[in-house]
Amino acid sequence: MAPEQLHALLRRHQERIDARVSELTAEMDALTRTRRGEFDDDEHDPEGATLSSQWSMLAGLLESAREDARQADAAVRRLDAGEYGICAACHRAIPPAQLEARPVRQRCVACSR
Numbered sequence: 001m002a003p004e005q006l007h008a009l010l011r012r013h014q015e016r017i018d019a020r021v022s023e024l025t026a027e028m029d030a031l032t033r034t035r036r037g038e039f040d041d042d043e044h045d046p047e048g049a050t051l052s053s054q055w056s057m058l059a060g061l062l063e064s065a066r067e068d069a070r071q072a073d074a075a076v077r078r079l080d081a082g083e084y085g086i087c088a089a090c091h092r093a094i095p096p097a098q099l100e101a102r103p104v105r106q107r108c109v110a111c112s113r
């Protein structure tokens with residue numbers, strides 16, 4: 001894959017991750033509002049437990065999506081600085097196939113071991 005294609009791949013990757021973070025954030029907000037509504041209710045609601053576990057699951061997904069977003073942002077900053085695709089450890093060019101598989105990669109496969 002040519003460098004320009006790899007760069008486009010990284011930017012698309014970042015857009016997808018950002019969209020995922022927004023989506024999960026919106027779901028969390030909606031769920032938080034639902035839960036708050038339930039707490040105002042004095043009666044015990046059997047759905048409360050389900051909502052809690054759903055909330056924990058979403059919180060976990062959001063946390064990992066945010067971590068992915070941080071990695072994507074860092075990769076785009078390297079791209080803008082002209083350092084994208086250079087291994088942070090051995091300073092050699094990372095083989096394109098490795099970047100294609102994982103656009104946010106900072107080290108070549110050999111250095112990641």
Ligand SMILES: [Zn+2]
Pocket residue numbers: 087088089090091092107108109110111
């Ligand atoms: Zn390396």
